[in-house]
Amino acid sequence: MMSxxxxxxxxxRSLSHSLSVDLMIKIAKKIIPDYDIHxxxxxxxxxxxxxxDAARQIFxxxxxxxxxxxxxxxxxDMHYNGQMGRPIRVQFLDRIIAEVEAQGYxxxxxxxxxxxxxxxxxxxxxxxxxxxxxxxxxxxRADIVGNAKLVRMYDRDDVNTAFDKTRELVRNAVxxxxxxxxxxxxxxxxxxxxxxxxNIQATLCGMEIIHELFLFNLLQSPLPxxxxxxxxxxxxxxxxxxxxxxxxxxxxxxxxxxxSKLTKPDSLMVSVGIYTDLGGKLSQFFTQVPGTENSPLYRxxxxxxxx
Amino acid sequence: MKISVFSKTKQASxxxxxxxxxxxxxxxxxxxxxxxxxxxxxxxxxxxYIDMTGLGPRELSRRIAVMSEHQDLLFGFLDxxxxxxxxxxxxxxxAVDYIGKKLADSGFTVKRVREILAYARSLRxxxxxxxxxxxxxxxxxxxEIVEGREYPFYFLFFEADDVEDMKKRYGLENxxxxxxxxxxxxxxxxxxxxxxxxxxxxxxxxxxxxxxxGNFAPLVSAFxxxxxxxxxxxxxxxxxxxxxxxxxxxTGAMVYREKRTGGIVCDALNxxxxxxxxxxxxxxxxxxxxxxxxxxDYLRKFCVPAGIFEERKIYxxxxxxxxxxxxxxxxxxxx
Numbered sequence: 001m002m003s004x005x006x007x008x009x010x011x012x013r014s015l016s017h018s019l020s021v022d023l024m025i026k027i028a029k030k031i032i033p034d035y036d037i038h039x040x041x042x043x044x045x046x047x048x049x050x051x052x053d054a055a056r057q058i059f060x061x062x063x064x065x066x067x068x069x070x071x072x073x074x075x076x077d078m079h080y081n082g083q084m085g086r087p088i089r090v091q092f093l094d095r096i097i098a099e100v101e102a103q104g105y106x107x108x109x110x111x112x113x114x115x116x117x118x119x120x121x122x123x124x125x126x127x128x129x130x131x132x133x134x135x136x137x138x139x140x141r142a143d144i145v146g147n148a149k150l151v152r153m154y155d156r157d158d159v160n161t162a163f164d165k166t167r168e169l170v171r172n173a174v175x176x177x178x179x180x181x182x183x184x185x186x187x188x189x190x191x192x193x194x195x196x197x198x199n200i201q202a203t204l205c206g207m208e209i210i211h212e213l214f215l216f217n218l219l220q221s222p223l224p225x226x227x228x229x230x231x232x233x234x235x236x237x238x239x240x241x242x243x244x245x246x247x248x249x250x251x252x253x254x255x256x257x258x259x260s261k262l263t264k265p266d267s268l269m270v271s272v273g274i275y276t277d278l279g280g281k282l283s284q285f286f287t288q289v290p291g292t293e294n295s296p297l298y299r300x301x302x303x304x305x306x307x
Numbered sequence: 308m309k310i311s312v313f314s315k316t317k318q319a320s321x322x323x324x325x326x327x328x329x330x331x332x333x334x335x336x337x338x339x340x341x342x343x344x345x346x347x348x349x350x351x352x353x354x355x356y357i358d359m360t361g362l363g364p365r366e367l368s369r370r371i372a373v374m375s376e377h378q379d380l381l382f383g384f385l386d387x388x389x390x391x392x393x394x395x396x397x398x399x400x401x402a403v404d405y406i407g408k409k410l411a412d413s414g415f416t417v418k419r420v421r422e423i424l425a426y427a428r429s430l431r432x433x434x435x436x437x438x439x440x441x442x443x444x445x446x447x448x449x450x451e452i453v454e455g456r457e458y459p460f461y462f463l464f465f466e467a468d469d470v471e472d473m474k475k476r477y478g479l480e481n482x483x484x485x486x487x488x489x490x491x492x493x494x495x496x497x498x499x500x501x502x503x504x505x506x507x508x509x510x511x512x513x514x515x516x517x518x519x520x521g522n523f524a525p526l527v528s529a530f531x532x533x534x535x536x537x538x539x540x541x542x543x544x545x546x547x548x549x550x551x552x553x554x555x556x557x558t559g560a561m562v563y564r565e566k567r568t569g570g571i572v573c574d575a576l577n578x579x580x581x582x583x584x585x586x587x588x589x590x591x592x593x594x595x596x597x598x599x600x601x602x603x604d605y606l607r608k609f610c611v612p613a614g615i616f617e618e619r620k621i622y623x624x625x626x627x628x629x630x631x632x633x634x635x636x637x638x639x640x641x642x
Binding site: 155157158200204214215218219222224280281282285300302304305307 | 315340363365366369527531534535537538540541542547549605606609611625626627628629
């Protein structure tokens, strides 16, 4: 997130009018754990730092660390939840939120973070997660079945049109549920879900892709035969790398294995950890199938009543 | 006169037509994939042919749908392999010419083109006459509809099943809250297809779509609503159980009223209520024969006969089965 003179002025005034220097340092340590204001500002430890100087120093350091959104989120949390049971009124908070939102973010009250607004370019980390750090994600892997055969058999333009439409359909389904496409390589890709209810969102997204693709095949596809996809959802820790996927991630390896080796065309397979999170209604759509290493999998397919 | 032929094949025989045409007739051959982007560039009244060689029924229907969006063009079919058993169907869908296997070699003669134009003019007179008399108002969107005038519509009846049972199980207040989410689900399902929830009774209602010839969007809308039920149940419905609802789709003419719809006397409206309430099973989507016959083949294959209603055949759409949901529509108990 870019700094903005108006935002800097607001946050510095807010910090210096609302919080003691000690509390400001506590906030800074939540964001930069080894934060030492004396070392960074040059003020000797035995000399008290004036509030305005402390506020300006902390704002600058957090800005350089690329964590201004985190600072704004921490101030919102402090304003509504206090600090160690003590109520705190953070001044100018509404204006700070408005200023951040003017830069293309919206505050999600459910997740208590700023995320990219719909109009802003979408990034792999929703504009709030930090590069190179490990988070818990629900991952959805999608793959178009038999793409090599389709390319061989049909007109190149028709195949490209069908693949492009499928990618668009997957992207719409993913972003509609606040997920992000992490990679897409011609005939398949990987999407990530991070926020509240991520396992349910990833699963519903997979189901929706099956339904949308069914309608696409029926109504719009330029190809004489239907496109099929294999879909798999699995959750676990994974490093956020904007340069590409985390090749060492066990979570990615597992979701790719479920999709490529254990999933039939036109079906969605979820791992047991996902299934147990689905709740009564959604889990009823899935059927248990044997998995690997004593870990069952659960499958969703769309079928039709016989004529 | 410019004739445009859209073809999947690159056979020289198609290009030969242009050599034989002469007398001010030019024939251009385009790849079939260029159909949608080329049609808007053609002059009003241009004659366009689709070469049916290598086209399956689904693709053919889709290409016809693209053609029918350009009502200022005339279109016909080249069937050099004689694959069509009933060419009249093509005329029902708006074609003005059909060149079958026997005629394919003779190409576009001046005489034939004159006959096509004369036929198209006579057809247009019939259509224009019907429009002027008010029998066939050509409405494509709600903007064109004026209150108090009669128009052809598609009527989509929708209603929750087992309402009395649900009142006892959930209480009226909880049920009313759930029904608002149901209404919103239907509204979002019909709007992208040009429909509106026009009547609402608290547990169901009527969605209305302006009707145009060959428009099967209302059927796609209802079909999609059937498919998207699981998402409604999981994401929107506050009820602990699966909500079963039935739908019925019919066509007919009605004098349009925005408000005070309860007092409308209209056979088509009564008929769809009766079809939905008396002749549609819980959880099903029923169609009148008229709706069934406007549907392309790839949608018809999801329909089966469902008996007789008001002395006419009706159909129903096959139900999607989602794994794990019992076929009686009940959720298996959590225990």
